[in-house]
Amino acid sequence: MQNYPSIGKATIKAVKKLAVDRGYRLNSIAASLRKRETNNIGMLVPWINRPFISSLISGAEAAARAAGYNVLISQSHDSHDNEIDNVKAFFESRICGLIVSLAMETKDYEHFDRLIENGTPIVFVDRIPEHLDVHKVIIDNYAAAYKATQHLIEQGCRRIAHFGGALHQTIYKERRRGYEDALKKHDLPIDEEIIFHGDVLSADEGLKMTAHLLNLPSPLDGIFSANDTAAVNAIQYAKSVGVSIPADLAVIGFNNDPICLIIDPPLSSVGHPAVDMVRIAVQQVLRIKKSEDEVIAQTITLKTKVVIRTSTLRKG
Amino acid sequence: MQNYPSIGKATIKAVKKLAVDRGYRLNSIAASLRKRETNNIGMLVPWINRPFISSLISGAEAAARAAGYNVLISQSHDSHDNEIDNVKAFFESRICGLIVSLAMETKDYEHFDRLIENGTPIVFVDRIPEHLDVHKVIIDNYAAAYKATQHLIEQGCRRIAHFGGALHQTIYKERRRGYEDALKKHDLPIDEEIIFHGDVLSADEGLKMTAHLLNLPSPLDGIFSANDTAAVNAIQYAKSVGVSIPADLAVIGFNNDPICLIIDPPLSSVGHPAVDMVRIAVQQVLRIKKSEDEVIAQTITLKTKVVIRTSTLRKG
DNA sequence: TTGTAGGCGTTATCAG
DNA sequence: CTGATAACGCCTACAA
Numbered sequence: 001m002q003n004y005p006s007i008g009k010a011t012i013k014a015v016k017k018l019a020v021d022r023g024y025r026l027n028s029i030a031a032s033l034r035k036r037e038t039n040n041i042g043m044l045v046p047w048i049n050r051p052f053i054s055s056l057i058s059g060a061e062a063a064a065r066a067a068g069y070n071v072l073i074s075q076s077h078d079s080h081d082n083e084i085d086n087v088k089a090f091f092e093s094r095i096c097g098l099i100v101s102l103a104m105e106t107k108d109y110e111h112f113d114r115l116i117e118n119g120t121p122i123v124f125v126d127r128i129p130e131h132l133d134v135h136k137v138i139i140d141n142y143a144a145a146y147k148a149t150q151h152l153i154e155q156g157c158r159r160i161a162h163f164g165g166a167l168h169q170t171i172y173k174e175r176r177r178g179y180e181d182a183l184k185k186h187d188l189p190i191d192e193e194i195i196f197h198g199d200v201l202s203a204d205e206g207l208k209m210t211a212h213l214l215n216l217p218s219p220l221d222g223i224f225s226a227n228d229t230a231a232v233n234a235i236q237y238a239k240s241v242g243v244s245i246p247a248d249l250a251v252i253g254f255n256n257d258p259i260c261l262i263i264d265p266p267l268s269s270v271g272h273p274a275v276d277m278v279r280i281a282v283q284q285v286l287r288i289k290k291s292e293d294e295v296i297a298q299t300i301t302l303k304t305k306v307v308i309r310t311s312t313l314r315k316g
Numbered sequence: 317m318q319n320y321p322s323i324g325k326a327t328i329k330a331v332k333k334l335a336v337d338r339g340y341r342l343n344s345i346a347a348s349l350r351k352r353e354t355n356n357i358g359m360l361v362p363w364i365n366r367p368f369i370s371s372l373i374s375g376a377e378a379a380a381r382a383a384g385y386n387v388l389i390s391q392s393h394d395s396h397d398n399e400i401d402n403v404k405a406f407f408e409s410r411i412c413g414l415i416v417s418l419a420m421e422t423k424d425y426e427h428f429d430r431l432i433e434n435g436t437p438i439v440f441v442d443r444i445p446e447h448l449d450v451h452k453v454i455i456d457n458y459a460a461a462y463k464a465t466q467h468l469i470e471q472g473c474r475r476i477a478h479f480g481g482a483l484h485q486t487i488y489k490e491r492r493r494g495y496e497d498a499l500k501k502h503d504l505p506i507d508e509e510i511i512f513h514g515d516v517l518s519a520d521e522g523l524k525m526t527a528h529l530l531n532l533p534s535p536l537d538g539i540f541s542a543n544d545t546a547a548v549n550a551i552q553y554a555k556s557v558g559v560s561i562p563a564d565l566a567v568i569g570f571n572n573d574p575i576c577l578i579i580d581p582p583l584s585s586v587g588h589p590a591v592d593m594v595r596i597a598v599q600q601v602l603r604i605k606k607s608e609d610e611v612i613a614q615t616i617t618l619k620t621k622v623v624i625r626t627s628t629l630r631k632g
Numbered sequence: 633t634t635g636t637a638g639g640c641g642t643t644a645t646c647a648g
Numbered sequence: 649c650t651g652a653t654a655a656c657g658c659c660t661a662c663a664a
Contacts, residue, residue, distance in 0.1 A: 025408045029348045030641035033656050038345065039409075040386075048374035051365065057373075058364035061389050065402075070409060072356075072386045073377050086381075092341045093355075093386060232578055262548055262578045346657035349640050 032094075040070045041285060042095035044086050046078045046103050046127070051257040052274055053101070056125070059275035060099060063282040069096070076103035078200055084111040091115050097285035099278065102127040104200055107168045121288035123281040130170040135288065136299040137281045141171045144270045144304040145178025148252050149224050151268070151306055153186050155314040157222030157250050161194035161213050163234070164226045165201050172197065175226050175254070194220065198230065206230030210237040220249060222312075228253035232263045235311065250312040265310035273302050348410075356386045357601060358411035360402050362394045362419050362443070367573040368590055369417070372441070375591035376415060379598040385412070392419035394516055400427040407431050413601035415594065418443040420516055423484045437604035439597040446486040451604065452615040453597045457487045460586045460620040461494025464568050465540050467584070467622055469502050471630040473538030473566050477510035477529050479550070480542045481517050488513065491542050491570070510536065514546065522546030526553040536565055538628075544569035548579045551627065566628040581626035589618050 032038045041064050045053050057073060064071045072095060076083040083103045090098060091114055098120060100112075109129045115122060116134075123135045152160050162179045165172035176197075180190050194213060198205040206229060213220055214237075225231035231253030235245050243249050245265055253260065253269040260267040280300055288295045348354045357380050361369050373389060380387045388411060392399040399419045406414060407430055414436060416428075425445045431438060432450075439451040468476050478495045481488035492513075496506050510529060514521040522545060529536055530553075541547035547569030551561050559565050561581055569576065569585040576583040596616055604611045 027349075027641050028409060029345055029354065030656090031643075032345045033343075033349050033640090033658090034642045034644080036656070040388075048377060049367065049370035051367075054365040054370040054373075057370075057389070058391065061364060061391060065390060065405070070356075070388045073373070073389055074381060075374065075377060089381070093344060094341075236578075259575060259578045262552075262575045264580045343657050346640090347659075349642090349656090350658050350660085352640070 037096050038094050039068065040072050040093070040095050041282065042072045042074070042090040042093075042098040044074050044076060044083065044090070044098065044100045046076050046101060048073060048075050051259070052255045052272060055274040056101070056278045059278040060282055063279045067282070067286060069282075069286075076106075078104040080105040080107075087111045087115065091118070091120075095120065097121040097289055098123070099281045099285065100124050102129065102169065104166050104169060121285045123284045123288075125277050125281045127169055127171055130173075133297045135284055135295075135297050137277050137284065137302070138171070138299065139272060139277070139302045139304050141174035142178040142181075144254070144306070145175040145224065145226075146182045147178075147304075147306050148254070148268075148270050149179045149182035150186070151308065152222040152224060152250055152252060152312060153182065153188070155222075155246070155250055155312055157314075158188060159191075159194070159218065159220050160188070160222035160224055161209075161220050162196065162224050162226075163201060163206065163209055163230045164195070164197045166199070167197050172226055179224055201225075201227045201230045203229050203233045206233035207237050210234040214238065214241060214243060222250045223252070225251065225253050228255050228257040228260055228267060228269055231267055231269070231311075232259050235263055235265075235267065246310065246312050246314050250314055252306075252312050256307050260307070260309065263311075268309045268312040269307050271305045271307050273304065277302055353412045354410050355384065356388050356409070356411050357598065358388045358390070358406040358409075358414040360390050360392060360399065360406070360414065360416045362392050362417060364389060364391050367575070368571045368588060371590040372417070372594045375594040376598055379595045383598070383602060385598075385602075392422075394420040396421040396423075403427045403431065407434070407436075411436065413437040413605055414439070415597045415601065416440050418445065418485065420482050420485065437601045439600045439604075441593050441597045443485055443487055446489075449613045451600055451611075451613050453593050453600065453618070454487075454615065455588060455593070455618045455620050457490035458494040458497075460570070460622070461491040461540065461542075462498045463494075463620075463622050464570070464584075464586050465495045465498035466502075467624065468538040468540060468566055468568060468628060469498065469504065471538075471562070471566055471628055473630075474504060475507075475510070475534065475536050476504070476538035476540055477525075477536050478512065478540050478542075479517060479522060479525055479546045480511070480513045482515070483513050488542055495540055517541075517543045517546045519545050519549045522549035523553050526550040530554065530557060530559060538566045539568070541567065541569050544571050544573040544576055544583060544585055547583055547585070547627075548575050551579055551581075551583065562626065562628050562630050566630055568622075568628050572623050576623070576625065579627075584625045584628040585623050587621045587623050589620065593618055 043060050061071050074086040080103055083106055109132050125137045128136045164176050167173055183190055196209045223234050231251050235251050238249050253267050256269040256271040260269050359376050377387050390402040396419055399422055425448055441453045444452045480492050483489055499506055512525045539550050547567050551567050554565050569583050572585040572587040576585045
């Protein structure tokens, strides 16, 4: 085979094909070095092991892989310092795009500057920096909270407490605003005494807030919680002290986590389109990356739906 | 400043420091190309958005990042074909190590061969290939199932059903073996009629198996389920048809997912040391990688503890 | 000790 | 349009 004089194109092709069939694999590292960009999309979230966020990650992984990209995960544990470290690590590892949901603590956003200056596409999802001119994919938290609160009012609730998160986070500010506006709209008073803003809205916080509320002189008849974890623990505590759900106290949560169907009675909640949200975020990252010139920062707002279950059904 | 003749070492250091302070960053891609290996550990799991697995991922991310590595995630969705594709993608992206928990469907393991030949460290966790001589981190499924079943027997159960997963997966085979041996040990009969092996042990499967069981002529008094999802749905169905838990039917699950504390009554379960498991797996990957010569494949077995809650407490 | 040349495997560029 | 060549930035090895 060695001395054949003229090697035809067909042969060359066959050789190449063979090379591929044998273990040849394109070295994407060399390609990255030469092209000065990787195939890795970073994803920075507060926690990995929470139902809403693990759905975000699951969706991101699927969307990214389908487009030929990897997803690098890191978690801030809701700490601002961790977030800074993780962003730096992503910057140094030269991710080609970043999807972020902010740590509860985060109030300033300078740690993203280098990445932004560098031209790396960043898309914020869910927990976003309100006043920064960046790409965002969010839900209409105001409308969702308004609808959830209104639903409680329609079910006959007249004194509704609210469990929120850190107020500097837009999503919690907006949820509170929606809650307050729904009360106002129905001529119900806003009472600071029954509005809480937890540090992380944990199960434990939910329990403590509920214990406090149920000890107040004027009785509650509703709770709108900004997550399901706190709402579920509110139900558990209330039941444990003989408060009947929803007859005495109607409770609605947020996110529509799987636990909504486990708790008794099943928990009404605001459905969160996590998978749609992150699929769009991945698309945005890739679109921004591909486009030659600067893409104007845009905010994409997704609709939500209140999912009504027994925990709020006091009528028909 | 320009014409200073002799530039001292201090100055040079200062210059270097400045370079770092300005945007200089080590290019890990160039380093990877040169060293012929990346800093990315692949992680292949059936699903991302399940409590047990999202804890695995969370632990892996933390352990890997602490050691200076990234984690690349992909999910097989319990499909063998997806698993093959994902392993191939990892191979081509030149991960420096891989942590795998097998897809429910997977019965053969040839798709890992190229990675193994290539010398890439692979550590299997939880759902492992039984007869392959590879690195594994597992729990003692046999002992866990034995203890869980024995606990039911001690609580007075005499006719205990079992919900398992695909029998070609060692973990489910071992859990069944532990269940059967505990029955035998206490001179209880093994009845194939009340032993099920679901495709994925979903909520829906749990419900259907329970409905079937409760329609059998001879009544059950216990269920040992190989996961919590099916166990929780068993409880919900049983309650819905007036079967009292645990008085009529004691139920114990597996994994100790957060839903164990949400369901009423709280679900007894086998605690799964997911975070320890994956932390060890990351350590193993790095250890194998560093060691010059071939490391003998070893299996690390972690202990489990039965977490007893109301769903099985029929005595004292 | 300190300094420098070469090559990792691509891709972009430029010459033919 | 095809084909050769340099450069991406780091690490290793060898020379001074």
